[in-house]
Amino acid sequence: MLVLLPPSEGKATGGAGPALELGSLSLPALTDHRRAVLDELTELCAGDEEKAAGVLGLSPGLRGEIAKNAALRTAPTRPAGEIYTGVLYDALGIAGLGAAARRAAGRSLLVFSGLWGAVRIDDAIPSYRCSMGVKLPALGALGAHWRAPMAEALPEAAGDGLVLDLRSAAYATAWKPKGELAERTATVRVLQSKTVNGVEKRSVVSHFNKATKGRLVRDLLTAGYEPASPRELADALRGLGYAVEGDAPAKRGTPWALDVVVTEL
Numbered sequence: 001m002l003v004l005l006p007p008s009e010g011k012a013t014g015g016a017g018p019a020l021e022l023g024s025l026s027l028p029a030l031t032d033h034r035r036a037v038l039d040e041l042t043e044l045c046a047g048d049e050e051k052a053a054g055v056l057g058l059s060p061g062l063r064g065e066i067a068k069n070a071a072l073r074t075a076p077t078r079p080a081g082e083i084y085t086g087v088l089y090d091a092l093g094i095a096g097l098g099a100a101a102r103r104a105a106g107r108s109l110l111v112f113s114g115l116w117g118a119v120r121i122d123d124a125i126p127s128y129r130c131s132m133g134v135k136l137p138a139l140g141a142l143g144a145h146w147r148a149p150m151a152e153a154l155p156e157a158a159g160d161g162l163v164l165d166l167r168s169a170a171y172a173t174a175w176k177p178k179g180e181l182a183e184r185t186a187t188v189r190v191l192q193s194k195t196v197n198g199v200e201k202r203s204v205v206s207h208f209n210k211a212t213k214g215r216l217v218r219d220l221l222t223a224g225y226e227p228a229s230p231r232e233l234a235d236a237l238r239g240l241g242y243a244v245e246g247d248a249p250a251k252r253g254t255p256w257a258l259d260v261v262v263t264e265l
Contacts (some may be wrong), residue, residue, distance in 0.1 A: 001162045002108060002159075002161065002162070002164070003110065004163065004164065004166060004171075005084075005110065005112065005166055006111070006168045006170075007171075008084040008089055011083050011085060011127045012078070012083050012127060013127045015075075015076035015077050015082075016076060017076055017078050017079075018076070019075065020077055020124070020125065020126055021124070022035055022038070024124065025116065026120040026123055027118060027120075027157060029153040030116070032149075033117060033145065033149045034116055036145075037142065041072070041128075041130055041136065042073060045067070049063065056131075057133075065129035068127060075126035076126065077124040077126050079123065080119045080121050080122070080125050081109075081122065083125055083127055087207060087211050087214065088210040089214060090211075091211045091214030091215045092215070092218050097221060100224065101221040101224070104226070105221050106122050108221070109217070113132070114142045115128050117153075118150070118174075131170065132146075147174060154175050154177070155177075158177075160184075161228055162184055162185075162229055162233055163185040165177075165188075166187075166217070178253065182253050183252065185230070186258055187255055188258050188259075189204065189257065189259050189260070190205075190213060190261075190262060191203065202261065212262055216242060219240045220236065230256035231256075234256075234258055237258075242260050245259040246259055
């Protein structure tokens with residue numbers, strides 16, 4: 001099973017690891033494209049601060065991120081699983097996983113990134129600020145920049161197992177599974193159900209969405225489940241107590257779309 005996650009906007013700072021070594025990161029097919037983004041990002045942030053803030057979409061309160069990006073090559077690193085924070089990662093709770101679940105997380109979780117393309121949670125990276133929606137002056141839109149190398153690297157990473165795609169829309173632009181691999185892919189939408197005047201109403205709520213996705217990944221890892229297909233995934237989640245709706249898509253070469261319905265966190 002390969003689980004595709006979005007990064008968090010906020011990231012932990014500091015670290016005790018050595019400076020970044022691009023060649024040590026997972027998915028080596030992405031190395032040249034990582035270097036290209038890193039080179040332009042650090043040069044941009046070492047120059048005109050106003051220009052860098054505009055390109056990165058930073059408010060005045062986030063200007064410190066520019067200096068952080070400028071120093072990426074020499075900054076201390078820590079495992080990516082410690083860098084990413086926020087609602088989804090709090091619910092996932094990587095640090096609190098048991099030994100077997102933690103090993104499974106290292107094999108299964110892949111975090112998408114505007115800067116790195118995608119990294120595994122044990123990859124050593126510095127804290128940074130660069131979303132997939134950024135358009136760098138020379139390289140252009142990062143979603144488009146990553147499509148070709150991702151098309152090479154991701155099918156190999158997925159192997160012949162299930163792909164559980166929990167990415168947000170911006171990060172899904174960097175890679176979309178095709179053909180037979182798409183048929184082994186499941187996306188998940190989290191819907192909050194409320195009853196108003198005796199009528200059920202469902203809506204997508206960001207906090208519920210992120211927290212539930214983190215929790216269901218944690219539950220799969222803790223239970224030792226490694227479903228091989230979207231149908232097995234739906235069955236596994238139901239067995240863990242989730243209300244799951246959805247069935248096989250009518251069109252071949254299309255990912256499954258599963259809805260997880262929640263009433264409370």
